[in-house]
Amino acid sequence: MRIDxxxxxxxxxxxxxxxxxxxxxxxxxxIAYHENFRETVLNLxxxxxxxxKYPDLIMKGLSAADVDKAHESGRTAVFFGFQNPSxxxxxxGLVEILHTLGARFMQLSYNNQSLLxxxxxxxxxxxxxxxxxxxxxxxxxxxxxADMSHSADRSTIEAAELSSRPVVITHAxxxxxxxxxxxxxxxxxxxxxxxxxxxxxxxxxxHLKDKSGCTLASFCEMVAETAKRYGAEHFGIGSDxxxxxxxxxxEWMRMGRWSKEVDYxxxxxxxxxxxxxxxxxxDNRDFGNIETGLRRAGLNEAEVGGIMGGNWHRFFAENFGPxxx
Amino acid sequence: MRIDxxxxxxxxxxxxxxxxxxxxxxxxxxIAYHENFRETVLNLxxxxxxxxKYPDLIMKGLSAADVDKAHESGRTAVFFGFQNPSxxxxxxGLVEILHTLGARFMQLSYNNQSLLxxxxxxxxxxxxxxxxxxxxxxxxxxxxxADMSHSADRSTIEAAELSSRPVVITHAxxxxxxxxxxxxxxxxxxxxxxxxxxxxxxxxxxHLKDKSGCTLASFCEMVAETAKRYGAEHFGIGSDxxxxxxxxxxEWMRMGRWSKEVDYxxxxxxxxxxxxxxxxxxDNRDFGNIETGLRRAGLNEAEVGGIMGGNWHRFFAENFGPxxx
Numbered sequence: 001m002r003i004d005x006x007x008x009x010x011x012x013x014x015x016x017x018x019x020x021x022x023x024x025x026x027x028x029x030x031i032a033y034h035e036n037f038r039e040t041v042l043n044l045x046x047x048x049x050x051x052x053k054y055p056d057l058i059m060k061g062l063s064a065a066d067v068d069k070a071h072e073s074g075r076t077a078v079f080f081g082f083q084n085p086s087x088x089x090x091x092x093g094l095v096e097i098l099h100t101l102g103a104r105f106m107q108l109s110y111n112n113q114s115l116l117x118x119x120x121x122x123x124x125x126x127x128x129x130x131x132x133x134x135x136x137x138x139x140x141x142x143x144x145x146a147d148m149s150h151s152a153d154r155s156t157i158e159a160a161e162l163s164s165r166p167v168v169i170t171h172a173x174x175x176x177x178x179x180x181x182x183x184x185x186x187x188x189x190x191x192x193x194x195x196x197x198x199x200x201x202x203x204x205x206x207h208l209k210d211k212s213g214c215t216l217a218s219f220c221e222m223v224a225e226t227a228k229r230y231g232a233e234h235f236g237i238g239s240d241x242x243x244x245x246x247x248x249x250x251e252w253m254r255m256g257r258w259s260k261e262v263d264y265x266x267x268x269x270x271x272x273x274x275x276x277x278x279x280x281x282x283d284n285r286d287f288g289n290i291e292t293g294l295r296r297a298g299l300n301e302a303e304v305g306g307i308m309g310g311n312w313h314r315f316f317a318e319n320f321g322p323x324x325x
Numbered sequence: 326m327r328i329d330x331x332x333x334x335x336x337x338x339x340x341x342x343x344x345x346x347x348x349x350x351x352x353x354x355x356i357a358y359h360e361n362f363r364e365t366v367l368n369l370x371x372x373x374x375x376x377x378k379y380p381d382l383i384m385k386g387l388s389a390a391d392v393d394k395a396h397e398s399g400r401t402a403v404f405f406g407f408q409n410p411s412x413x414x415x416x417x418g419l420v421e422i423l424h425t426l427g428a429r430f431m432q433l434s435y436n437n438q439s440l441l442x443x444x445x446x447x448x449x450x451x452x453x454x455x456x457x458x459x460x461x462x463x464x465x466x467x468x469x470x471a472d473m474s475h476s477a478d479r480s481t482i483e484a485a486e487l488s489s490r491p492v493v494i495t496h497a498x499x500x501x502x503x504x505x506x507x508x509x510x511x512x513x514x515x516x517x518x519x520x521x522x523x524x525x526x527x528x529x530x531x532h533l534k535d536k537s538g539c540t541l542a543s544f545c546e547m548v549a550e551t552a553k554r555y556g557a558e559h560f561g562i563g564s565d566x567x568x569x570x571x572x573x574x575x576e577w578m579r580m581g582r583w584s585k586e587v588d589y590x591x592x593x594x595x596x597x598x599x600x601x602x603x604x605x606x607x608d609n610r611d612f613g614n615i616e617t618g619l620r621r622a623g624l625n626e627a628e629v630g631g632i633m634g635g636n637w638h639r640f641f642a643e644n645f646g647p648x649x650x
Contacts, residue, residue: 038363045418093370101425 001309002287005200006171006238010245016057019076022284026067032082034256040087064317081105085116099142107147117155125152140165143321157191166196171238177222178209193234198315200238205275206266216280220293232303236312247273326634330525331496331563335570341382344401347609351392357407359581365412389642406430410441424467432472442480450477465490468646482516491521496563502547503534518559523640525563530600531591541605545618557628561637572598
């Protein structure tokens with residue numbers, strides 16, 4: 001069972017075939033960064049066309065059972081998520097509407113302050129907002145998972161405490177290993193995992209020690225150590241793979257429509273675009289390298305199976321339906 | 326089994342309770358007359374709140390199995406429909422999006438010319454448009470039923486021929502019995518029923534012989550005669566009940582945003598509002614009267630059961646899912 005809980009590729013038949021080559025049973029794809037409701041629906045329509053066109057490669061994923069169905073039929077189940085709450089605009093009723101349309105993860109903020117929570121690039125973090133508290137409750141009710149990957153520390157810890165169901169960090173690494181603003185400090189990882197939540201290890205170079213030069217051994221040792229510290233069952237993969245995207249897309253991710261000035265996010269004026277991926281994870285064909293690396297780092301078969309997909313599978317089974325349903 | 330395939334009430338707990346009193350297992354409710362996509366979503370949100378608030382009285386209906394589930398648990402399954410294609414705007418991708426959100430019927434036009442077909446109040450009927458042909462094919466694919474109740478004759482006959490799955494007239498009566506512009510001529514009923522489609526008998530006074538003064542016997546004799554002529558299995562109820570609506574709503578139905586001048590539709594300057602219902606069908610509590618009347622008119626038990634709900638149930642089972650699914 002292999003699940004990648006975060007990708008944002010420039011989707012094509014080529015990439016769908018590479019997912020099959022890499023044995024990927026399920027993937028969470030980002031379908032909104034700054035899109036409003038109608039724009040998000042247009043992105044859903046685009047996926048409907050791909051599902052219609054490539055029924056032998058991909059299928060829509062709504063539940064853990066769909067991951068099994070994809071596994072058995074040699075396809076990849078595609079789950080939808082947002083990196084920002086912009087698709088719900090200012091309307092709490094859109095939480096259920098978008099869940100019905102297939103959304104399973106929603107970040108409460110993306111780098112900046114949102115209507116719900118603070119992003120990790122803001123100077124101040126006043127915590128979960130009034131609307132944020134209402135929306136978390138509604139997300140809990142319908143089974144839309146709060147993803148805190150790009151949120152600030154206080155907001156993340158508060159969300160984990162306020163939420164009656166686990167919250168997650170789909171794509172980040174421990175700050176101690178690679179001190180990037182987007183990586184997560186001990187107190188944050190603890191709040192999320194103690195709440196029953198998950199963290200997906202990111203392979204986006206800005207989140208890696210030595211960035212694009214990070215070795216497989218270094219990455220896998222970090223995974224093994226983190227699993228040992230917080231419990232292996234709380235971890236999976238969230239590669240943050242942004243394959244085949246032009247640099248204009250990283251600008252949309254970073255600036256949306258909120259700024260007239262350039263914001264380099266995790267990049268810099270010298271390196272404004274997408275950084276090259278480490279050589280041991282070029283794309284979806286390389287999940288086998290990670291699996292091998294985790295074994296070499298000393299994890300046992302159950303732990304490796306859990307981190308490669310079993311843990312996300314269990315999490316999907318428990319958190320994508322209505323409360324008590 | 327009792328199914329009413331068209332109502333547009335001013336929904337309230339009172340009406341939901343009356344549906345239970347009348348033993349109504351399922352109802353198709355209109356959630357859009359002239360609403361665009363976003364406005365239709367707001368109407369869906371309103372229904373989500375009602376489903377949350379009255380789980381013992383109503384439930385969302387998506388399939389024939391939901392009618393059985395509602396029947397067994399003493400609730401009414403609510404199915405969504407549009408009296409106009411305005412919710413899909415000019416975007417064929419919204420057909421699948423709205424089907425996913427629960428839409429099961431869509432009229433191709435409402436009185437006026439639409440992007441897809443001609444309405445029954447237009448002077449000319451050039452038939453199904455270019456977009457209309459594409460949209461019918463897409464509706465066939467996903468399982469969204471074309472309802473021709475307010476369409477003009479040529480458009481209706483063409484739709485029945487073009488569509489690979491049955492089309493319906495959810496709410497109208499034979500023109501021969503009551504020569505209203507909205508009632509249907511022999512050739513139209515024949516095209517729809519020979520295609521495997523259904524017609525729901527309307528109890529809206531403008532569609533009745535002698536309008537509000539129509540007797541139960543006259544209505545039921547018409548039903549019996551029509552069933553005999555075209556085959557009882559093609560008929561059901563589509564009451565067109567508009568309970569508790571203020572007259573401002575009939576103005577929205579008739580004029581939407583398309584006219585600055587008053588259009589009286591089936592009414593007149595002297596009688597601009599909703600006409601009073603016949604005394605034998607005040608509201609949802611009176612389905613028993615119709616059942617009794619149909620027996621008195623000479624229909625056998627199987628025919629009565631089919632018309633009261635069994636035929637719509639069979640139709641739902643065959644037409645709400647994807648082709649071949």
